[in-house]
Amino acid sequence: MGEQAFFIAILSSAVIAGTPILYAALGELITEKAGVTNLGVEGMMLIGAVSGFMAAIVTGNSWIGLLAAMLAGGAMGLIHAILTVSLRANQVVSGLALALFGSGLSGYLGKAYIGIPVTEPFRSLPLPVLGDIPFLGPVLFRHDVLVYLSWGLVLTLWFFLKRTRAGLFLQAIGENPGAADSLGIHVFGVRYLYVIVGGMLCGVGGAYLSLASAPSWLENMTAGRGWIAVALVIFALWRPGRALVGAYLFGGIDALGFHLQAAGVHLSHFFLQMLPYIFTITVLTVVMAKRGGRLAAPGALGLPYDREER
Amino acid sequence: MAMTVKFEKRLNPSVAMNVAVPLLSVLAAFLLGAVFLTLTDRDPVEVYETMFKGALGSRYGLSETIVKAIPLMLCALGISAAFRMQLWNIGAEGQFYMGAFAASALPLKFPDLPAILMLPGMLVLGCLAGGLWGLVPAVLRARWKVNEIITTLMLNYVAILWVDYLVYGPWKDPKGFNFPLSAKFSATAALPTFGDSRIHVGLLLAVLLAILFWIVFEKSRWGYEIKVIGSSEQAARYAGMDIRANVYKVMLLSGAVCGLAGMAEVSGIVGRLQPNLSPGYGYTAIIVAWISKLNPAAILVVAILFGALQVGGFFVQTTGVPASVASMLQGAVLFFVVGGEFLTKYRIVLSRKEVV
């Protein structure tokens, strides 16, 4: 394989590997911007993956599968919202419970569907003109539609947070819910909304695995991507643009292993598979060690809101 | 006159609720499970019956339940130590694997060691490896406030891959027909069992540890420090306690006990190092610890319940229901417990208000 071809292959794989993480990270970013920690991402992705898969097989339509994944992820988000916003439960444990429940439930539901092929997975859709640009073309513009949509999502989210009133309200609720409340913003309701939206995006991230990149269903197929997404939000300093870069970075590390092996590098593939996880720890430590890391978090993240608390 | 529902914070967490909530949660989880079972065209009553009969209805079933409960007990005890100080050790699974790996090193590299050295040696190595695996996230957390949930979790995957690497590679049994298994351990490396059952001395270790933990955490000076730090860091600082040192000590302990669980599994049950040593004990143990409210005695009991669920799940596979029904039920119990905690912290007050 020529050197350039090798790089193109890695970078292209980076995008594919990074996309599910990107969706999940964006979902988590939204939820955390509203002040709620959601550690159930892994479970929500799995539920999304299995729901999307099942719906796609039953209906023969992957778009319906995607919709099902969004609804399922949203439902999980709703549960988390009820527990953490209304019942003021410990956000960490609630998220964990959902991660475990999601893992178990998805395994249970998906068992009957293992091995069945998806009729019409999301195939790559090379963009005219853009797809023919040397180097950048194959790296960026010959992917499936969900990849392109993810870019749209990043842009939309960026715009939403920067230039819209609703985006301003979202950030206010995560920074200082007391301030938002005293100005008449409905903290509980808005938190519910964004936790659910976050869950929906996690579902989409999972569906990407089962309907596009694999495409298949395997128990626990996310293999920790959900947790990496949570770390990614911190690494991204809660900014959508950085999340995009980070997701592809992680995706790249992920893909690197596979490609190095194919290139005949004599390092056990197990070590290469460890890279994303070790990378996550390293990156997280670096971000936290620099003062900026800790300060970028939404001010009220992780704290339940109680108006009459004296 | 209007009726309003208000949530009033309780001054004392309700003791009655503390017991009722876990019980009701188990019930609720089974109900929820029944819903999913029905949705997938299965008879919940039949499924649950098979599960219970399988797990608790026969000598073999009971024995298996205990076998599955032992690693849960040990991991949950380890986890509870960390949770007492609000250190969220989600890395029990990885610490388990590292303990298993380190313990295996001894029989694989020195198969002719006399029994008196072998087992204790494996124990020490298992604890050491698990402890160190827990220390790394502890350092990151104490020094740079790096979220220990993520770091311990990431290390889980690394540990599992490490063991995979070993059994697919350098430690693969040359006589094993190319299966990813290490060589079988000699008899000296096997934890003794009770009679001819599969229940190994790990059970004793778990019970001993539970007693020890109860003494240490409820009665000792160190336990007291942990309690204060976990309750109020501010008060701990006011009292002059060293928070950082305790973070290290607690995570070392927590990891060591989970490493011990790995050693016990590999020595008492499996007899070799292989992939998939754990069907998620480290994660299930978190649920066990939380439901037990970190109480060592309760942990032993709840672990048996969850062990029964695990075995039941295995049995129910014969009727075509996937074993993951067990982990689904386990997860459901946890989130009902989590939601139910609301009832222990808040009182529901129905009041009539004069409408102005």
Add this chain to the structure above:
Amino acid sequence: MAKPLVQMRGIVKKFPGVVANDRVDLDIYAGEIHALLGENGSGKSTIMSVLAGLYKPDAGEILIDGTPFAFASPRDAIAAGVGMVYQHFKLVEPFTVAQNLQLGERQGSFLLSDVGIRAEIQKFEVRFGLAVDPDSPVWQLSVGQKQRVEIVRMLYRGSKVLILDEPTAVLTPQETAELFVNMRKMAAAGCAVVFITHKMNEVQAVADRVTVLRGGKVSGTMLCREVHAQQLVWLMVGREIALNAERCPRGICGSEVASLKNVKAFNDSGRTGLNDVTLSLRAGQIFGIAGVSGNGQKELAEVITGLRTVTAGTVEYLGEEVTNLPPVELIHRGISYVPEDRLGMGLVPGLDAVENMLLKSYKHPEFSSGWLINRRAAEAATAEIVRQYNVKLAGLSQPVRSMSGGNLQKLLLAREIAEHPKLIIVVYPARGLDVGATESIHKLLMELRDQGTSILLISEDLDELMKLSDRVGVMFGGRIVGNFAIEEVDLEEVGLLMMGLFRSEEERIHGDDR
């Protein structure tokens, strides 16, 4: 006589364990500056929080322009034209000024546009003299500027009633003067301006009318031009203060136990907390510090106990310099601290009485043998303390959060005394306690003093200070502005010093420097 813009009738507001507002009646007219005066805990913040919609009253009614309102949330109050600027600003720090204003907009477009805001800001500057820069991030602004943003935000939202909660607590004298000018302009433009304060000089400087609150009740409402400072002190503090004839005659004050020399320190917001404090504490002496909370008392206690960094000056204890030593060192040497924050710092709410008693003594041989805690001995000691000090609790094994304030205080104090400290710092010991509990605490302190302990007593309660202290210092603005032996103390003068009102014009100019 024009009708009041705001009428509050018979407002009652209770919190667990305390009646914050006890049938409060209040009238506020448009165009007036109305001051709400009272000590901490008098209920002045609560009543305004009720008006602002943050709290729902348990009884009573609110009328705005004659129409009754029941606010379900601050949003309703704002919609009705009531805006409150809180002591703890409700600003989102990372946002710009414009963004914070947009947050408060009544109805808004989906897309943010700050054109309208900029125009309004210009108008406010011209009309009220309130200048703010729309593009600065709030966290970069000075406290005075932040406050201006809060006010502008309320005006932008169309508030007719503007409530300011202790607005000058965080301002410099110059900023205060500017604020007063702005307040007059707003009143002149037809707003009703209410401001909550404990500083009497402010009331006299800017208010038209003043309502004094004490213990949750209104103790008087009057026109400012018709009232004297002394009358206000009386209404605020209340009782006839007689020197307690029972007090034991003091011996000669003992040797110096601790001293502070030119100590400076920051407060929690990074501003000046202690501004050049010099103090000497002696054995067998109760040194009382009078002053309204927020003038450096907390910081004073914390620099002596090692919980706050000293940025200049020295702290000496028993002849040795102990500046900035860690708390555990100071505890060892015999410095005890009964903090203001009883439940949270001094005591751990989730632990029981026995466990709390052990907080500093759990390593002592009498309570621990080897590495185990001797619970039985600790229980016995706790039981003895409970009996001796008559502490009422549900049980030795019940979490202390269920205990009443008085009993918590007794427990806390008893624990600290049990260490036989040489210096004990007590902050607001009788806060929230009933008469009986207060008596016991006071007796305890006097006994301690007679045994030779040096006590630094920080309190807002002049009664208490007069009853117990051998010397009285007054803190205002991070400084000791008065230091008298008890025989020299003139209660009235102390009260005035506490409020920042100084005897002579000269003192007023120089004394208020921060």
